[in-house]
Amino acid sequence: MAAPFYVTTPIYYVNARPHLGHAYTTIAADVVRRFHAMSSDQTYFLTGTDEHGDKIVRAAKKENRTPREYVDQISGLFRKLWPELNISNDYFIRTTDPAHMAVVETILQRIYDAGDIYFSEYEGLYCFGCERFYTERELVDGCCPDHQTPPEIIKESNYFFRMSRYQQWLIDHINQHPDFIRPERYRNEVLAFLREPLEDLCISRPKSRIKWGINLPFDADYVTYVWFDALLNYVSALGYPDGELYKTYWPVAQHIVAKDILKPHGIYWPIMLKAAGIPVYQHLNVHGYWNVDQSKMSKSIGNVVEPLEMKDVYGLDAFRFFLMRDMAFGLDSNFSEEALVQRINADLANDLGNLFSRVISMAHKYFGGVVPEPDPDVEKEMDLGLENHSRVAIDAYAASMGDFAFHKGLAAVWEFITHMNKYVDVTAPWVLAKNKAARKQLETVIYNLLEGLRIISGLIYPVMPDTAVKVQKHLGFSGDDDFFKLDRLTTWTGVKPGVKLRKSIALFPRIDLEKKQPQPVERAATPIMDIPIKPEITIEDFAKIDLRVATVVSAQAVPRAKKLIQLEVDLGETRTIVSGIAGSYAPEDLVGKQVIVVANLKPAKLMGVLSKGMLLAATDKGGVNVATMDHSVTPGTPLS
Numbered sequence: 261m262a263a264p265f266y267v268t269t270p271i272y273y274v275n276a277r278p279h280l281g282h283a284y285t286t287i288a289a290d291v292v293r294r295f296h297a298m299s300s301d302q303t304y305f306l307t308g309t310d311e312h313g314d315k316i317v318r319a320a321k322k323e324n325r326t327p328r329e330y331v332d333q334i335s336g337l338f339r340k341l342w343p344e345l346n347i348s349n350d351y352f353i354r355t356t357d358p359a360h361m362a363v364v365e366t367i368l369q370r371i372y373d374a375g376d377i378y379f380s381e382y383e384g385l386y387c388f389g390c391e392r393f394y395t396e397r398e399l400v401d402g403c404c405p406d407h408q409t410p411p412e413i414i415k416e417s418n419y420f421f422r423m424s425r426y427q428q429w430l431i432d433h434i435n436q437h438p439d440f441i442r443p444e445r446y447r448n449e450v451l452a453f454l455r456e457p458l459e460d461l462c463i464s465r466p467k468s469r470i471k472w473g474i475n476l477p478f479d480a481d482y483v484t485y486v487w488f489d490a491l492l493n494y495v496s497a498l499g500y501p502d503g504e505l506y507k508t509y510w511p512v513a514q515h516i517v518a519k520d521i522l523k524p525h526g527i528y529w530p531i532m533l534k535a536a537g538i539p540v541y542q543h544l545n546v547h548g549y550w551n552v553d554q555s556k557m558s559k560s561i562g563n564v565v566e567p568l569e570m571k572d573v574y575g576l577d578a579f580r581f582f583l584m585r586d587m588a589f590g591l592d593s594n595f596s597e598e599a600l601v602q603r604i605n606a607d608l609a610n611d612l613g614n615l616f617s618r619v620i621s622m623a624h625k626y627f628g629g630v631v632p633e634p635d636p637d638v639e640k641e642m643d644l645g646l647e648n649h650s651r652v653a654i655d656a657y658a659a660s661m662g663d664f665a666f667h668k669g670l671a672a673v674w675e676f677i678t679h680m681n682k683y684v685d686v687t688a689p690w691v692l693a694k695n696k697a698a699r700k701q702l703e704t705v706i707y708n709l710l711e712g713l714r715i716i717s718g719l720i721y722p723v724m725p726d727t728a729v730k731v732q733k734h735l736g737f738s739g740d741d742d743f744f745k746l747d748r749l750t751t752w753t754g755v756k757p758g759v760k761l762r763k764s765i766a767l768f769p770r771i772d773l774e775k776k777q778p779q780p781v782e783r784a785a786t787p788i789m790d791i792p793i794k795p796e797i798t799i800e801d802f803a804k805i806d807l808r809v810a811t812v813v814s815a816q817a818v819p820r821a822k823k824l825i826q827l828e829v830d831l832g833e834t835r836t837i838v839s840g841i842a843g844s845y846a847p848e849d850l851v852g853k854q855v856i857v858v859a860n861l862k863p864a865k866l867m868g869v870l871s872k873g874m875l876l877a878a879t880d881k882g883g884v885n886v887a888t889m890d891h892s893v894t895p896g897t898p899l900s
């Protein structure tokens with residue numbers, strides 16, 4: 261019987277459009293699901309969107325929409341993006357689904373009845389970006405470490421979940437199941453948290469403050485949302501408590517998250533499950549951050565990378581490969597277009613692409629494009645350990661992919677590709693071809709190389725499904741999923757003699773960054789035509805924005821931030837403004853320029869520098885273009 265395998269991604273907040281970080285986690289889930297399907301497991305893959313909470317209400321308000329209209333639109337962007345990234349989730353859950361909301365109410369009631377939820381007054385420091393209270397100790401320079409903004413003090417009566425009751429149980433569970441949270445560094449981090457007394461979790465908001473949440477079944481004046489709502493998606497999506505999917509898949513649940521939400525998933529969630537009498541998940545797999553210019557991408561910092569752009573420029577499979585190969589699962593990684601191009605040229609164009617075109621071209625040149633018959637007698641002498649290398653690669657690959665170490669799994673495949681390229685050099689088919697007496701050797705060598713290509717195509721399938729199918733079709737197969745089953749790859753006689761091969765193609769053309777204008781990473785998030793005109797506003801709304809003409813007095817690059825420039829501007833008074841325009845301007849180009857500044861924007865810290873205002877600029881494919889005045893204007897003059 262096929263073993264069940266259930267993988268989930270976080271459900272993403274809909275307060276902004278999807279970015280590279282979301283794409284990474286969801287591609288990782290897709291890769292691991294495809295890998296398990298290759299191993300003949302019965303798989304289920306869940307993703308979705310997290311749609312309640314104040315920050316969603318605020319984002320909707322900013323766009324002059326109702327929360328419902330707003331969440332429908334942004335959730336739609338996520339749903340549309342996944343198939344474009346070749347992500348094949350089985351279900352997409354939304355926390356506004358009535359079935360999900362009903363499950364949340366049922367579980368809340370059960371925990372309340374068991375006495376694990378109580379009512380109390382609380383005052384604390386709340387970060388709206390994270391939707392959680394912070395302790396003084398957790399703040400960095402008085403600010404939220406993730407959003408770099410000061411938290412607000414909030415005092416209200418609320419419902420609390422008695423997490424402290426389950427602290428020792430959780431410590432014991434983690435100690436008894438060493439791979440419950442992996443990689444190990446995150447398990448240790450959770451155990452370190454648990455060395456301090458666990459505070460109870462505030463799980464409600466009064467309706468007087470916010471209505472956009474799920475009703476507390478035991479108090480009509482309150483809603484619950486954020487973690488108590490969001491985490492339960494993992495069971496509600498399976499039809500908890502009676503659904504067949506729930507019975508099959510929940511016992512083998514594996515979550516993938518980044519380290520930002522380690523605490524909710526490593527602490528709140530297992531305790532919630534325990535309190536509700538639901539078995540805990542099997543594994544929590546935690547990855548690091550993709551950084552752009554060394555700072556974590558986030559919607560509020562504004563350096564998000566639009567995944568589709570990279571995919572459109574360099575190809576989807578190359579993009580997926582880069583993400584899986586360059587990030588050691590668990591550690592942070594830096595995203596840059598240069599690194600992506602380097603990876604494509606070295607691993608895909610040189611190693612894999614060259615091998616593929618050499619082998620297919622030789623099969624055409626020497627055998628008219630028909631798979632030759634290997635000779636069992638010369639096989640031993642001509643094998644040179646290739647079959648053995650393929651076995652070693654498959655074993656190392658399977659062990660790593662099952663453990664989410666995608667970078668190691670791919671490295672094992674590339675080791676085999678190196679052996680294949682060496683095999684070509686050592687056997688020198690072009691020399692064998694000149695010698696009639698070596699015909700059998702040539703047939704066997706080319707057969708072995710084609711067989712090696714078949715195995716490689718299977719191993720790259722979870723990460724590069726389109727390329728895998730392309731290679732498979734070149735080898736005379738149909739491209740169906742069965743071809744990629746792991747047990748087929750371990751049999752060294754898959755390619756069929758006599759089968760006609762397709763002509764060679766360049767799988768991954770080399771990219772010359774010199775000739776090709778390097779594309780700045782921070783460009784318009786979508787093609788211009790896709791950006792809808794924002795909802796209508798009144799003249800009073802517009803009058804709230806204080807736009808001023810300012811003269812740039814001095815400018816300098818912000819250390820360790822490739823895209824940021826710190827400007828001192830004169831707008832009647834001198835102000836510091838940090839702007840993400842370094843990709844298109846050198847600091848010295850800006851001095852003396854008259855720019856337009858949003859003068860009453862709430863100050864924000866960018867890479868440690870407090871920016872008091874924002875420069876207006878337009879960003880398109882050509883880069884960033886700062887808005888300026890037609891004629892010289894007295895600094896500080898308002899625009900209307």
Ligand code: ME8
Nearest residue numbers: 270271272273281282285310490491518549550557
């Ligand atoms: O936290 N690098 O949603 P979210 C890598 N709704 N991954 C990143 C990333 C980065 N720079 N930025 C984001 C929420 N991610 C909650 C989750 S789950 C019950 C509720 C990915 O939209 C990564 O998977 O802020 C991270 O954990 C997630 O997006 C956070 O998404």
